Amino acid sequence: MIIHIGFDDIDSPKGGCTTHLVSKLLLKWIKERKIELIDYPNLIRLNPGVPWKTRGNGSVVIRLRVSNYDEAIDLFEEAVEYTESYTRAYYHPQHQPAIGLYIGEISNYLKWLGRKAVNDIVPLDLLFRILSKDKNRIMWKSLGNKKRGLVGVFSGIGNRLLEGDYTFELIAYRVEENYGKPRKIDLESIKEIDKQYGEDLILNFDYEINRPLIIPHGPDPVLFGLRGEEPEVLRKSYQLIKPLEPIEQAVIYRTNQHTDQHLAKIPNLSKAYPYRGVWVRVWVYDKPKRIIGGHVLLKVTDGERIMDAAAYEPTGGFRNIVEKLHPGDEIELLGMVRPPSSIHPATINIEKIHIVTVKPIIRLENPKCPICGARMKSMGRGKGFKCPKCGYRSTTITKIKKIIPRDLKPGWYEPPPRAFKHLMKPIKRFGKEKQYFPKIYKPKQFIWIDKKLVY
């Protein structure tokens, strides 16, 4: 039988990381129990807009085949024990580590939950209503005093990434004595892998600021994470990269990162609910405004409703594109809906924009004098024009239409790499979307101890 074991909310401000815990447990299970995986470990990112999210807002799922029910329970209990001892080292009252076991093929209810948790809000009572439908094949354990982490656990389990798009990430972990110290990696080697394999890697380097993006900050055990289209390009890159400190281990995950799975196409703005990721076609309603803090605000309309959208300061040069929009331009906006506050209405936080049509700007100008060529003056509505230079008057001459060229081309636009969040799909991935992953797949060459491949 097939089972799925999910983990969530292991991270805390003091360190620790869900993927790190799972990578260690996975290594142990492969060594000691010879477990039979049916997929790479999955790293599932959830709705980045939820107010109570964890730092990375990701859950990790191990999917494997076991011979019987007892073995499933046994593995689950070991996972709970392992997590307890791991989190004891990083205990933080706000965190609610959770672990869940699901036995068998994923039910349609859980699949639905898995998708919903990526682009919408899942209240706890909804979670428990869904779990009650599958109660005979579920076990869970919540190590905190609340149960929020279970949403991530079971949503991750439900989001199997078999039919839609996915990518891969190789995460390399530091040895414990280096936690909290500055990370040491040869920067040239990161540029080198980007030069050689950049086409199939995702967001390694931001050349605008000359900074690598694969190195996190903070006390967690991750030394770097390489993201790419296929495991092969990650293996090759891992051979080239030169860490200047020891690596405990490295693991390849299959993920929904950079797939835009958090965005749902909606027909109009009536469906742009707070905390939801949306993709909607609208028209620019009002001239964009740059406000204090450098954010660019935009009003858009679907013909019936008007809504705010914003490109925030960290999106850098992307704001200049948004600022060039003009009323009447037809655009597709992709982004998260921020809930209203006391000073702002609900706002679409723009992650990407597709400019569909750029409307020419037509300006009416006073005509030039046919006698001397000077610009004529209006004598009032319907009263014609008078030349201020030579005095020529006319009631038959009319204003001239002048088309102002637009400094903006239709097409897709995105923020610089540093402004990308986990789920956002870069434009360069367009056309590379995957459609399928086998239900049963035996991963190979995906775990290293230091730089030595072990499985």
Ligand SMILES: [Zn+2]
């Ligand atoms: Zn004149």
